Amino acid sequence: NASAINERRSELRTLEREVEQVDQKALQRRIDSLQAAAAQYAEGNEVMGRLLQGSNKWSDGLATVTGRMNDIQGLSIDQWSSEGETEVTVTGRSTTRSKVVGLAQQLEGEILELTFTETRDVSLYDFQLTVPLDTTKPAAIDYWREQQEQRLAAANDTAQSAAAETTATLEEAPPKAEVEPSASDTSVTAASVASTTEDSNAEGEPTVSGWTVVVASLAKSAAAEEVAQSFRDRLDSDEHPVRVRSAQNGRHRVGVGQFSSLEAARSALRDMNGVLPDEAWLLRISERNSQGSTAETTFPDPSPSARSLSGRSF
Known part of the structure; x- marks a missing residue:
């Protein structure tokens, strides 16, 4: 009704005045600050990616393939399977043939199969290609x-x-004077030797x-x-x-x-x-x-x- 429309128009006029009062320069400074922080994080992630490149070749390879596909656009993955330890087979669809060729060139892969189908006046290309994995040690x-x-x-x-x-200290130590042991000392020494021999045999x-x-x-x-x-x-x-x-x-x-x-x-x-x-x-x-x-x-x-x-x- 008319009253509701007038209320909405009044709210819009209030918002317009608030927008006009915003400091455009301050807002631009905030935008620049956020963009600089985002660039810093992106650079840090790139450095970590170079350090840890190949730490997990499967996840690294999947990230590489999906990244290239996002850059080209118009591509999708249906299946991802390993072929040994050095390459994988990617099966998917594309809207044009040239995009499949471009993906294979960027990934240095080999196109195994490319099939054309038409569904509801839409042309689709089913493709299958092999992609080598980066096994570089981090x-x-x-x-x-x-x-x-x-x-x-x-x-x-x-x-x-x-x-x-330790060896030098032992060599520099003065020799002990030799003293002839008494009879009691001899008996004690013999007993000690016997005890030591038994302990040594027990220990192995x-x-x-x-x-x-x-x-x-x-x-x-x-x-x-x-x-x-x-x-x-x-x-x-x-x-x-x-x-x-x-x-x-x-x-x-x-x-x-x-x-x-x-x-x-x-x-x-x-x-x-x-x-x-x-x-x-x-x-x-x-x-x-x-x-x-x-x-x-x-x-x-x-x-x-x-x-x-x-x-x-x-």
Whole structure:
């Protein structure tokens, strides 16, 4: 009715006056500020994308394909399936043939099939093409490995320096004067030697030190055994035995192989690149042969921040 129309017109006139009172320059400054913040976030996302490129080749490949399709427009995906470890097959539809050709060129793919159909005077093209996946190793992983190698080398140098200082101290210590033991001292010494011999026999063989490659550190033993079994199925158990070791702080560590030196462990880690996860690290162990007790020392002990980079599958 007329009264309702007049009320709406009055509201519109009020809004027009409020709009006229808005400071246009202040509004433009806010718009510029928001655009600058959006550009900053976009640049940060681009940097992270370059660092983590290939961290998950499947999601990265899907993002690449959908991004190209959004740029071209007029394309849709019906099916996405893997073809081995290096490429995928994409099935979809397009409104024109040229868009399918352009998509294949941008993705460096190969068109396997292109079928023309017409539905209700609308032309559609069903296509099927293969797209190669980008399997480039993330730059963040190389950086993390370099940092780990430097920390390992520094820890090894520190241990060698401490051993050298201990040896020098023992060599500089003055020799003790030889005193002929009395009969009572002789009997006590003999008893001590016998006791020591019995304790040594009870404890078993001497301690053996070495290195192992840790592929997982889990709180529950059942989960650690499950991970260990998966690596036993993939690796040669004779050449690289897989064991679950109970470490400090209640963590069960899954170790692959046992090596006599740090260099041998590093070499094995490089040789098994692509088989072991990228967050694998080295652990120094010393165990008694007869009882199987293990004392573990990590050079260095990987922090959670260092391992956060490796939750990435290849």
